[in-house]
Amino acid sequence: MGRRTGSGRIGIADVALKAGVSHATVSRVMNGNFTVDPAIAQRVRDAAAELNYQPNPVGRSLALGKTDTIGIVVPDLANPTFQAILRGLSMAAAQDGYRVLIADSSEVSSEEAILAGEARRRCDGLVLCAPRMGDAELEELAPSLHPMVLINRSTTESRVPSLEVDYSQGVQELAEHLVDLGHTSIAFLAGPARSASNRARMAGLDKFRAAHPGVELRMLEGGSSFETGHEAVDEVLASGATGVLAFNDLVAMGLLSGLHERGVRVPEDISITGFDDIPFARYTTPPLTTAAVPITELGEHAWHSLRALIRNAEAPEEESTFQPRLEIRGSTGPLAK
Amino acid sequence: MGRRTGSGRIGIADVALKAGVSHATVSRVMNGNFTVDPAIAQRVRDAAAELNYQPNPVGRSLALGKTDTIGIVVPDLANPTFQAILRGLSMAAAQDGYRVLIADSSEVSSEEAILAGEARRRCDGLVLCAPRMGDAELEELAPSLHPMVLINRSTTESRVPSLEVDYSQGVQELAEHLVDLGHTSIAFLAGPARSASNRARMAGLDKFRAAHPGVELRMLEGGSSFETGHEAVDEVLASGATGVLAFNDLVAMGLLSGLHERGVRVPEDISITGFDDIPFARYTTPPLTTAAVPITELGEHAWHSLRALIRNAEAPEEESTFQPRLEIRGSTGPLAK
DNA sequence: ACGTTTCGAGAAAACGCTTTCTCAGGATTC
DNA sequence: GAATCCTGAGAAAGCGTTTTCTCGAAACGT
Structure with a gap:
C-alpha cells in the first residue's frame, strides 16, 4: 500500500543504513x-545502540x-x-520469556468460544x-x-492436558473432619449450578453419604460469592445443621460475617x-478451616504443560489431579454443650 | 525464506482460491x-465460512x-x-474490542523499564x-x-495522563475521624518506602499534625501485606496508641487478626x-473502617484516557484525582472506659 | 599458479494481511 | 458511434522482520 514510508519508529532499515550494511546483516x-x-557486528551493534533500535x-x-x-481465559477475574x-x-x-494475554468471559458461557478463539489466534497457546x-x-472446540x-x-481430545483439583476428595475430607468433631447434622451450601467443580463436590458428598448413613446431610442452594454466604445465614440456621460446608472460602467468609452479626458463635x-x-x-x-488447593502452583503447572506442548508439537498426554490438603483452623470444633 | 509454503492454518489465499477471486477481494x-x-461477496463469505477462515x-x-x-505493568499481581x-x-x-497483556514486575523496580518497553512495543498503548x-x-522513559x-x-511529560488517588486527603480524613472519636494518641503503620502512595500519606499526616498539635502521632515501620500487620502487633501495642492508621486494608486485617489473638478488643x-x-x-x-478508593473504576478510567490517546494522537492532557470516601464501619469507635 | 572450498554479506523471498495502483469492460454522455 | 466516466476486481507494493539463495572474494590444497 505505502501509506507513508518511514513511520515514526526506527526500524531495521535505519540501523542498516547507519551501519552501512544490509537489513539481513543487522538481523543476523x-x-x-x-x-x-x-x-x-560491532559496527551494527553500535548503530543499533545509538539509534536505540528495538x-x-x-x-x-x-x-x-x-x-x-500465551492466552488465558477465565470466567471471572474478580x-x-x-x-x-x-x-x-x-x-x-x-x-521463560512469555507474556500472557487475558480474557474474562464474565461468566457468559457463550462468549467463551469466541474469546478463546481470538486469544488463541493471537498467541502460541491457550x-x-x-x-x-x-x-x-x-469437545468440538478443543x-x-x-x-x-x-x-x-x-x-476426550487426547492432545489436551487437563489439570484438575480433586474437589470430590477434598469435600469428603472436610465432611469427615466435621464428623470426627461429633457433628451429625451437616449442610452443604452449594455453588453455581453450571460449575463443574460444584458437581464434583456433589459427587464427593454422595460418596460421603453412602459411607455415613447416620449423618444427616442437607443441600442448600448457593453461589460462589461473599454475598451468597452472607444471605444464606437464615437458611443455614433454619436447617438446624451444626456443621456447614461452604462452597468455597468466599461463601464461608460471608457466612461467618453474617453469623457474627446474629451473635451466633463459631x-x-x-x-x-x-x-x-x-x-x-x-x-x-x-481462622477458616478449609481445603487448601495449591492454586498458584496450579497456574505454574499449567504453564509447564503448555510449554511442553508448544516445544514438542507432540507432548505426552497428561492428566494431573491436585489433591487438596485439609487445613484445620479455628472455624471448626466440637459443639459446645 | 520459504520454509514450507501452506502452513497448517488456512489463510486468505485458500479462501481466494476456493472462491475463485484474488486475495484483495477476500480482504475487501x-x-x-x-x-x-x-x-x-457472498461467494467469498461462503468460502470463508466453509473453510472456517479467520x-x-x-x-x-x-x-x-x-x-x-494494550499492556499493563503492575508491581505485584498478588x-x-x-x-x-x-x-x-x-x-x-x-x-471496545481491545485485549490486555499483563506484566508483573514483582516489585523489582529495575525490571519495570524493560517490561514496559517490551509490552509497549507489542501493544497500542500502555x-x-x-x-x-x-x-x-x-521522566526519561515516559x-x-x-x-x-x-x-x-x-x-512532567505533558502527553501522559495521570490518574491519582488522593491518599493525602484520605489519610487525613481517617485521622480526623479518630480524633472525632476522642483519640489523642495515634500511630501510622507505614507502607513500603519506595511506594509513592506511602509518601503521599506521609505528606497528608504532616498536614494533619500541623492542624492538630494536641494529638500525638507516631510513625511505625511497616509494609503492605497481611504479614506486616500481623507482625506489627507488639510494636503497635508498645506504642500506646489507641488509634492505628494502617497503610492499607491488608495490613489492617493482619493487625486485626493479631490483636484478636492477643485478646485485645477492637x-x-x-x-x-x-x-x-x-x-x-x-x-x-x-468490619473495617477504611477510605474507599473506587479502584475498579480507576482501571476503567485508565482505559478511557488511553483510548482517547490512541484515537486522537493529540488528546488533551489530563490529571485526574480520585477522592477516597470515608467508610466508617465497626473497627473504629470511642475508647471504652 | 590454478581449481576448489569456505566464508561472509547482500538480494530477494517469505510470513499473512491491507490498500493503493492499474486497467478492463460496461454505462454514460454528446 | 466515439470519447468519457464509473465500477469493480486483480496485480503488486508495503508493513518489519527472518532466512534462504546467491555470489564475490578470500583461503586452501596440490
Whole structure:
C-alpha cells in the first residue's frame, strides 16, 4: 500500500543504513548469528545502540510464526481463585520469556468460544480455565484451540492436558473432619449450578453419604460469592445443621460475617468450612478451616504443560489431579454443650 | 525464506482460491468494503465460512500498524488493588474490542523499564501502574512509551495522563475521624518506602499534625501485606496508641487478626483503620473502617484516557484525582472506659 | 599458479494481511 | 458511434522482520 514510508519508529532499515550494511546483516547480528565479521557486528551493534533500535515484535512474530505470548481465559477475574491461577501462570511464563494475554468471559458461557478463539489466534497457546460451556461445545472446540491446557475440566481430545483439583476428595475430607468433631447434622451450601467443580463436590458428598448413613446431610442452594454466604445465614440456621460446608472460602467468609452479626458463635454454636484456602482464609475470625488447593502452583503447572506442548508439537498426554490438603483452623470444633 | 509454503492454518489465499477471486477481494469482503459485487461477496463469505477462515491477527497487525491490544505493568499481581485495576481496565477495554497483556514486575523496580518497553512495543498503548522506579527514570522513559497513562504517579511529560488517588486527603480524613472519636494518641503503620502512595500519606499526616498539635502521632515501620500487620502487633501495642492508621486494608486485617489473638478488643481497646476498601474489608470482624478508593473504576478510567490517546494522537492532557470516601464501619469507635 | 572450498554479506523471498495502483469492460454522455 | 466516466476486481507494493539463495572474494590444497 505505502501509506507513508518511514513511520515514526526506527526500524531495521535505519540501523542498516547507519551501519552501512544490509537489513539481513543487522538481523543476523541482532539474533546472535555468528557468521558475521566481528568488526561489522560491532559496527551494527553500535548503530543499533545509538539509534536505540528495538526490533518490532509484530514483524518478528510474522516471520517467525510465533508470538511468545500465551492466552488465558477465565470466567471471572474478580474471583481470587482465578486471580491466583493467573498469577502463577504469568510468573512461570515470564520466567521463560512469555507474556500472557487475558480474557474474562464474565461468566457468559457463550462468549467463551469466541474469546478463546481470538486469544488463541493471537498467541502460541491457550489456558482455558474452568470453562462454563457445555461438554459438547468443549469437545468440538478443543482441536481448533491446540495447543491448549484445560483447568478444572477435561476432554476426550487426547492432545489436551487437563489439570484438575480433586474437589470430590477434598469435600469428603472436610465432611469427615466435621464428623470426627461429633457433628451429625451437616449442610452443604452449594455453588453455581453450571460449575463443574460444584458437581464434583456433589459427587464427593454422595460418596460421603453412602459411607455415613447416620449423618444427616442437607443441600442448600448457593453461589460462589461473599454475598451468597452472607444471605444464606437464615437458611443455614433454619436447617438446624451444626456443621456447614461452604462452597468455597468466599461463601464461608460471608457466612461467618453474617453469623457474627446474629451473635451466633463459631465454632461453639456452629462449625464452618471453606474451600480453596485463599490468602484471606487464615485471617478471618476465627481462622477458616478449609481445603487448601495449591492454586498458584496450579497456574505454574499449567504453564509447564503448555510449554511442553508448544516445544514438542507432540507432548505426552497428561492428566494431573491436585489433591487438596485439609487445613484445620479455628472455624471448626466440637459443639459446645 | 520459504520454509514450507501452506502452513497448517488456512489463510486468505485458500479462501481466494476456493472462491475463485484474488486475495484483495477476500480482504475487501472480510473488512466490509462495499465496492465488491454482492454475488461475489457472498461467494467469498461462503468460502470463508466453509473453510472456517479467520484472518491471522499478526498479519493484520503488521499491515494495519495496530494490535488492538494494550499492556499493563503492575508491581505485584498478588495485591488486590492491582488486581482490581487490572479487572476494571480489562473489562472496559474489552468493551471496545481491545485485549490486555499483563506484566508483573514483582516489585523489582529495575525490571519495570524493560517490561514496559517490551509490552509497549507489542501493544497500542500502555498503563503503567504505580511504578516503583525513580522519578528521573520515569521522566526519561515516559516519551518512549507514549501513548501511556500513569496510575498513582505523575510526570512532567505533558502527553501522559495521570490518574491519582488522593491518599493525602484520605489519610487525613481517617485521622480526623479518630480524633472525632476522642483519640489523642495515634500511630501510622507505614507502607513500603519506595511506594509513592506511602509518601503521599506521609505528606497528608504532616498536614494533619500541623492542624492538630494536641494529638500525638507516631510513625511505625511497616509494609503492605497481611504479614506486616500481623507482625506489627507488639510494636503497635508498645506504642500506646489507641488509634492505628494502617497503610492499607491488608495490613489492617493482619493487625486485626493479631490483636484478636492477643485478646485485645477492637474497637473497645484500640481502633483500627485501613485504606482502599478492598472487597474483604466489610467482612472482617469487626468490619473495617477504611477510605474507599473506587479502584475498579480507576482501571476503567485508565482505559478511557488511553483510548482517547490512541484515537486522537493529540488528546488533551489530563490529571485526574480520585477522592477516597470515608467508610466508617465497626473497627473504629470511642475508647471504652 | 590454478581449481576448489569456505566464508561472509547482500538480494530477494517469505510470513499473512491491507490498500493503493492499474486497467478492463460496461454505462454514460454528446 | 466515439470519447468519457464509473465500477469493480486483480496485480503488486508495503508493513518489519527472518532466512534462504546467491555470489564475490578470500583461503586452501596440490
